[in-house]
Structure formats: C-alpha cells, structure tokens
Amino acid sequence: MNIFVCIKQVPDTETKVIPNGDATFIETSSIKWIMNPYDEFAVEQALLLKAANAGSTVTVVRVGGVKDTEALRTAMAMGADESFLVEADDNLDSYMTAKAIKGAIAKSEKTPDIIFTGKQAIDDDCLQVPQLVAQMMELPSVSVIVGFEHSGDKLTLKREIEGGAIEVYEATTPCLVACNKGLNTPRYASLPGIMKAKRKPLTQLSLADVGVSEEDRRVSYSDFSLPPEKPPGKKFEAMDEAVQKDIVKEVVGLLRNEAKVI
Amino acid sequence: MLNFELSSEQKEIKEMAMKFARNEMIPNASKFDESAEFPMEILTKAWELGLVNTCIPAEYGGTGFSTVESITITECLSYGCMGMNTAIMANDLALLPIVIGANDEQKKRFLTPFTESYKIAAFCLTEPGNGSDAGGIKTTIKDAGDHYVVNGQKMWITNAGFADLFVVYGTFDSEQKHKGISCIVIDDKNVEGLEIGAPEKKMGHKCSDTRAVTFNNVKVPKENLLGKLGDGWKIAMKTLDHSRPMVAASAVGGAQCAYDYAAKYASERIQFGKPIASHQAIQFMVADMAMKIEASRLLVYKASWLLDNNQPNTKLASFAKAYAADACMEIATNAVQIYGGYGYSKEYPVEKLMRDAKLIQIYEGTSQIQRLVIAKEIFSR
CATH class of the missing domain: 2.40.110.10 (Butyryl-CoA Dehydrogenase, subunit A, domain 2)
Incomplete structure (x- = not known):
C-alpha cells in the first residue's frame, strides 16, 4: 500500500505567542517547533497499517518553513520511509496548503491508497486542510477518527461526535482519514530510529514546484494583536443590611451597562 | 572553533530522551521512591528505545554514541528520576571497563548480549x-x-x-x-x-x-x-574518566529538575500580595541556581568533548563531577527552601530531589576525592 501522512509543524504548546513586527503574523523567530499532536496519531496509524501490510511504504508530506525540520525527522525516526517538504512561509492559508500537499503527493509519483492527517492543527485550529485535500484529489474523507479497521479495500472508521457518541463509517480506499486523540498511542522515535532517519530520503520542493502561487491565496492575515488584558475584578462588601439594597442595585447596573452581560 | 550548538541529530536525541523522562519517569518517580521497588518495566522500555548502554560501540551492536551524546541522554534521564537513572548509568559504569580493557573476542562475548535484550x-x-x-x-x-x-x-x-x-x-x-x-x-x-x-x-x-x-x-x-x-587500576582510572562526566551530567539533570519546580512554584506562590518570585530574596536564590546549572553543564560538556577528541580529561572530569554534584545538592536544598513547608512534605516532589542529590556528592568519587584528584593534576605536572 502507498500510505501517506500529512503533518504540520506547530509551536510548542508552552510557547508564549506574540505578534510579529508589522502584525501580519505571529513572531516565529524564537519558537520551538513540534509535530502537531494530532498528526502523531496519524503517523502511528500509518505505521501500524504498514506493519500489517507487507511491502507498504509510508510517505510523509509537510508544507512549511525549512529552518527546522524536526517534525519530518521525528516521523521518519518513528518509522516512515521517506518525506516531502514543500518550502513555504508559515502564513499560508488552508487552500494553498491543501493545494501544495496535493502537488507534493503528485511529485512522489505514488498513487495514495490512504492519506492520514491529524483532525486539526493546534496552532490556527482551522480544521480545513484534510477536507480540502480530499476534495481536490476527489477522495472520500472521514474526520475525527478514534477507531480504525482495515480489510482489503474496506475501512471501518469510528468517528467521535457530540456528547461522546460514536458514528461508524464504512469507506473504501483510496480515502483520507483525519485522526483524533484516542485512536492509538504514538510510539517514541527510538535512538536507532533517529540514526536511521538520517539516511532516509527527504525531498525538498518549492511552492512553484507543486504549482502553488500567491494567486491561490484565499485568506490574508493582518492586525494580529494580543487579547486585551483582563481588567482587575471588582469586589463588593455587603455584610451590612442597610447598604445591601444599594449595592445590589449598583452591581446589577454594572452588569447591565458596563459588562453588558444581562 | 567554539560551538555550543548540538547537531540537529543530537537535539532530536535530547528531545526524545526528555520526552521519555517526562512521560515515563516523572509520573512514576515518587511511586518507586516510596516502594523502593526496582522499576524493571520502565528500564526495559528505556532499553528498547536505545537509552541504555550508550557506551557500547557500533561494531558490537551498540548505538556508537560519542560521550557528548551519552551525557546528553544521562542529563535527561536524571531529570526524570535520579534513582532510575542510577540503575541505567550503572550498566555503563560496568560495561565501560570492557569497552576500554577487553579484547575483541571478549567485547563480542560480553557486550553483544546487552544489545540483544535488556540485561543488567x-x-x-x-x-x-x-x-x-x-x-x-x-x-x-x-x-x-x-x-x-x-x-x-x-x-x-x-x-x-x-x-x-x-x-x-x-x-x-x-x-x-x-x-x-x-x-x-x-x-x-x-x-x-x-x-x-x-x-x-x-x-x-x-x-x-x-x-x-x-x-x-x-x-x-x-x-x-x-x-x-x-591492568585493573589502569582500566579503572580510564573508566572514571568516562563515567565521571556522566555522573556529573546526572547532577545537572537533577539540578535542572529541582530548578524547574522551584522557579515555577516561586511564580505561583503568593505571599504579601504578590508572587514570591517578585521578592529579591527568592530572585537571588533562583538566579544562583540558573547560573550554577549552566556552569555545571558547560563543565560536563567540556570534560566529554575532551574525551571525544582524545585529549586528557581527568582534571576536567573531576571539575565537572565535584562542581555539578555540589551545585545539585545546593540547588535541591534551595528548591525545598523555596517551597517552604510544602517542600518538606512528601506530597511535593522536591524533598525527594534533595535526598537523591546527596548521593551524587558521594558515589563515583566523593566531592573531596575529586578535589584531591584536581590538586594532584595541578601539582604533579
């Protein structure tokens, strides 16, 4: 099987995010990058599927900056066979990213039997790329997957919905599966795995190579700012019965006119 | 030329070891401290991932890591739990004399089984x-x-x-x-x-x-x-040149762990209407901690780098071991101090670190013996 995994490199969850100089994006110069946590489930599921189907390969695709390539290296250290990196700024929109992924998969000259992704990236939380990729490649897609079974070209997929209930989907490959937490326990990249990953092929492509230009942009970013600082809370003492009435009136007035919550 | 940056591969190794420390060791450290049970399952998992026996050369089935890589791993594992790390590090201490003093046939016979399954x-x-x-x-x-x-x-x-x-x-x-x-x-x-x-x-x-x-x-x-x-003495002395930087790295890991807890707690604990981190008395303690950890780490890296470049490192290894162990003890003690009454309680993690830190000043040559070694290196040359 030709198994593909799309991964994104996102700021470490403990990063203190600040806007960049001209407020068109976040400041990325001192960010520590990690693999998007949902994508780890995608990599693990791809490796499990590979192990169950002799002769399969796992190819990883990432779109983003090339200064740090930790996420791709980690995926290969975990056991993926090769990877494609499309060099791009971190501020691409979902449409451009999906188009670049489609282009990179085409460059691999392998026809995917299945594409795994995380259900969303934890930095922009757009939740669009998996569905866009599937749409562009004319593949079915199922998202928020917490259960995966494979037999022949049949997939049985469990999808988490509101209230903790589960929907069960049947799909046929080729197909795109967007993974959620709970699907599996991602393995560690072992030290011998890290050493081996050095020798695995990593192909670098430009946006032009995969047929993406600024004209594909649907969303441009501007005016990034930090949320306003919370004003300090107000405290009202109303132990004295004589003033309670007045204080309640004052609080209601403030809630209505200042906080505008009632 | 001077270069303080780890290679991208070394960074990945460090990340992975740190992830193991955070996910597998820290959540279990207190439990095993309490039960004094040998953490076989965790150690076996560490072995499966290649974190144990980092001294075994590649030709005998090992990872073939340099000393700098080994000590990077040691620092992370010790951050996870100084006690568990001792069990891991003791394997290297025992296998190093074989790596250093054995012939090819002996290395194959003794070292290879350690790369095939978790052996102690x-x-x-x-x-x-x-x-x-x-x-x-x-x-x-x-x-x-x-x-x-x-x-x-x-x-x-x-x-x-x-x-x-x-x-x-x-x-x-x-x-x-x-x-x-x-x-x-x-x-x-x-x-x-x-x-x-x-x-x-x-x-x-x-x-x-x-x-x-x-x-x-x-x-x-x-x-x-x-x-x-x-030949035993010669082999033992060479073993110590390798193992002392490693033990010093374990002191850095323990100290870093105590520091991380203390700095976080200092920012959260409110007294006199503000976090204790805004009081100068606490700031000075935390600043000293940070400074001594960095100094310890640099000594450990230099002692290891000398070894990797086939230069004598006995004096630097003792610098690193004595300085890092003493710093670790001081930092762990001050971490307990910053936590105050909570620090003395077993409900909080720092009292264990203080007890664990003490041993690093003792084993693998006490802090006093390290100073004797240093003085001997100074006056006999």
Missing part, C-alpha cells in the same frame, strides 16, 4: 573497608592453573540483585598495591560461591538496587580477565 550489569570496586582508597582492595583474584579464583566482599554494588554480569576488581598480590589490581568479568550469575546480599535501605535513589556481593572461591575462566593481571 554491576561494577564491583568498593569494599566494606575500601571506598575512596580503592587502591587498598582486599578482594583477591588468584591464578589456579586453568582458571582464576575470586575471594572477598564488595559493598554498595548498584544493580547487584538483578545483574547478569559482574565486573570485579581484585588484587593478585596486595604487596604490589595498585600494580596488583586486576579486573575480571563474571558473566554467570549462578556461579558457585557468588552471594548477593539483601537490598540496602537508603536515603535516596531508593528504586535503584544496592547490595553487598560476596565471592567465596568463585571460579572464573581465564578468558574472562580484562588485559593482564595488574
């Missing part, structure tokens, strides 16, 4: 009457024709209760002092006359296994002697 090794140097004065070893290794016979007692032997292989120092002639010391490998844990004592009850590093080991006329094949009779 014990380094047997210290005796009830000889700790710092290792040259005064009483254990004997006598030539008995077609084999050697080992007699004597060893003390504070890490991993002894679970060990598959013992590296034993003894003398074939105590008159000859250092020149009589020899090093032999016992790779049959069931050999007649090998007696393992009860586990010692310790202040810290409780989940690591520490026991006395007694040899009563233990017969060892001739082909298990490392080098020749009398």
Whole structure:
C-alpha cells in the first residue's frame, strides 16, 4: 500500500505567542517547533497499517518553513520511509496548503491508497486542510477518527461526535482519514530510529514546484494583536443590611451597562 | 572553533530522551521512591528505545554514541528520576571497563548480549573497608592453573540483585598495591560461591538496587580477565574518566529538575500580595541556581568533548563531577527552601530531589576525592 501522512509543524504548546513586527503574523523567530499532536496519531496509524501490510511504504508530506525540520525527522525516526517538504512561509492559508500537499503527493509519483492527517492543527485550529485535500484529489474523507479497521479495500472508521457518541463509517480506499486523540498511542522515535532517519530520503520542493502561487491565496492575515488584558475584578462588601439594597442595585447596573452581560 | 550548538541529530536525541523522562519517569518517580521497588518495566522500555548502554560501540551492536551524546541522554534521564537513572548509568559504569580493557573476542562475548535484550550489569570496586582508597582492595583474584579464583566482599554494588554480569576488581598480590589490581568479568550469575546480599535501605535513589556481593572461591575462566593481571587500576582510572562526566551530567539533570519546580512554584506562590518570585530574596536564590546549572553543564560538556577528541580529561572530569554534584545538592536544598513547608512534605516532589542529590556528592568519587584528584593534576605536572 502507498500510505501517506500529512503533518504540520506547530509551536510548542508552552510557547508564549506574540505578534510579529508589522502584525501580519505571529513572531516565529524564537519558537520551538513540534509535530502537531494530532498528526502523531496519524503517523502511528500509518505505521501500524504498514506493519500489517507487507511491502507498504509510508510517505510523509509537510508544507512549511525549512529552518527546522524536526517534525519530518521525528516521523521518519518513528518509522516512515521517506518525506516531502514543500518550502513555504508559515502564513499560508488552508487552500494553498491543501493545494501544495496535493502537488507534493503528485511529485512522489505514488498513487495514495490512504492519506492520514491529524483532525486539526493546534496552532490556527482551522480544521480545513484534510477536507480540502480530499476534495481536490476527489477522495472520500472521514474526520475525527478514534477507531480504525482495515480489510482489503474496506475501512471501518469510528468517528467521535457530540456528547461522546460514536458514528461508524464504512469507506473504501483510496480515502483520507483525519485522526483524533484516542485512536492509538504514538510510539517514541527510538535512538536507532533517529540514526536511521538520517539516511532516509527527504525531498525538498518549492511552492512553484507543486504549482502553488500567491494567486491561490484565499485568506490574508493582518492586525494580529494580543487579547486585551483582563481588567482587575471588582469586589463588593455587603455584610451590612442597610447598604445591601444599594449595592445590589449598583452591581446589577454594572452588569447591565458596563459588562453588558444581562 | 567554539560551538555550543548540538547537531540537529543530537537535539532530536535530547528531545526524545526528555520526552521519555517526562512521560515515563516523572509520573512514576515518587511511586518507586516510596516502594523502593526496582522499576524493571520502565528500564526495559528505556532499553528498547536505545537509552541504555550508550557506551557500547557500533561494531558490537551498540548505538556508537560519542560521550557528548551519552551525557546528553544521562542529563535527561536524571531529570526524570535520579534513582532510575542510577540503575541505567550503572550498566555503563560496568560495561565501560570492557569497552576500554577487553579484547575483541571478549567485547563480542560480553557486550553483544546487552544489545540483544535488556540485561543488567554491576561494577564491583568498593569494599566494606575500601571506598575512596580503592587502591587498598582486599578482594583477591588468584591464578589456579586453568582458571582464576575470586575471594572477598564488595559493598554498595548498584544493580547487584538483578545483574547478569559482574565486573570485579581484585588484587593478585596486595604487596604490589595498585600494580596488583586486576579486573575480571563474571558473566554467570549462578556461579558457585557468588552471594548477593539483601537490598540496602537508603536515603535516596531508593528504586535503584544496592547490595553487598560476596565471592567465596568463585571460579572464573581465564578468558574472562580484562588485559593482564595488574591492568585493573589502569582500566579503572580510564573508566572514571568516562563515567565521571556522566555522573556529573546526572547532577545537572537533577539540578535542572529541582530548578524547574522551584522557579515555577516561586511564580505561583503568593505571599504579601504578590508572587514570591517578585521578592529579591527568592530572585537571588533562583538566579544562583540558573547560573550554577549552566556552569555545571558547560563543565560536563567540556570534560566529554575532551574525551571525544582524545585529549586528557581527568582534571576536567573531576571539575565537572565535584562542581555539578555540589551545585545539585545546593540547588535541591534551595528548591525545598523555596517551597517552604510544602517542600518538606512528601506530597511535593522536591524533598525527594534533595535526598537523591546527596548521593551524587558521594558515589563515583566523593566531592573531596575529586578535589584531591584536581590538586594532584595541578601539582604533579
């Protein structure tokens, strides 16, 4: 099987995010990058599927900056066979990213039997790329997957919905599966795995190579700012019965006119 | 040229070891400290991921890491739990004499099994009457024709209760002092006359296994002697050049862990209407911690870098070991101080770190012995 995994490199969850100089994006110069946590489930599921189907390969695709390539290296250290990196700024929109992924998969000259992704990236939380990729490649897609079974070209997929209930989907490959937490326990990249990953092929492509230009942009970013600082809370003492009435009136007035919550 | 940056591969190794420390070790550290149980499952998992026996060269199935890479891993594992790290590090300490002093056939025979499954090794140097004065070893290794016979007692032997292989120092002639010391490998844990004592009850590093080991006329094949009779001291000294930076790295890991807890707590604990981190008394303590951790780490890296570049590192290894161990003790003590009453409680993580830190000033040459080594390097050259 030709198994593909799309991964994104996102700021470490403990990063203190600040806007960049001209407020068109976040400041990325001192960010520590990690693999998007949902994508780890995608990599693990791809490796499990590979192990169950002799002769399969796992190819990883990432779109983003090339200064740090930790996420791709980690995926290969975990056991993926090769990877494609499309060099791009971190501020691409979902449409451009999906188009670049489609282009990179085409460059691999392998026809995917299945594409795994995380259900969303934890930095922009757009939740669009998996569905866009599937749409562009004319593949079915199922998202928020917490259960995966494979037999022949049949997939049985469990999808988490509101209230903790589960929907069960049947799909046929080729197909795109967007993974959620709970699907599996991602393995560690072992030290011998890290050493081996050095020798695995990593192909670098430009946006032009995969047929993406600024004209594909649907969303441009501007005016990034930090949320306003919370004003300090107000405290009202109303132990004295004589003033309670007045204080309640004052609080209601403030809630209505200042906080505008009632 | 100077370069303080780890390679991208070394960074990945560090990330992975740190992830293991955070996910597998830290959540279990207090439990195993309490039960003093040997954390076999965690250690086996660490072995499966290649975090154990980092000293084994690639030609014998190991990862073939440089010292800088090994100590990077040690720092992370010690961050996770100093006690568990002792169990891991003790394997390297026992295998290093083989890496340093064994012939090719012995290396294949002794080291390769350690790369095929999780096996445990014990380094047997210290005796009830000889700790710092290792040259005064009483254990004997006598030539008995077609084999050697080992007699004597060893003390504070890490991993002894679970060990598959013992590296034993003894003398074939105590008159000859250092020149009589020899090093032999016992790779049959069931050999007649090998007696393992009860586990010692310790202040810290409780989940690591520490026991006395007694040899009563233990017969060892001739082909298990490392080098020749009398090569033991040389092998032991070279082992320490490798292992001291490693132990120093474990002090850095423990200190970093104590510091991280203390700095976080100082930002959260409110007294006099503001976080205690905004009080200068606490700021000075935290600043000293950060400064001493960085100084320790740089010493550890330099001692390791010298070794990787085939330069003498004895003095730097002792600098690193003494400085990092003393700093770790001070930092762990101050972490408890910053936590105040909570720090003294077992409900919080820092009192364990303080108990664990103490041992690093003692084993692998006390802080005082390190200063003797340093002075000897200064005045005898």
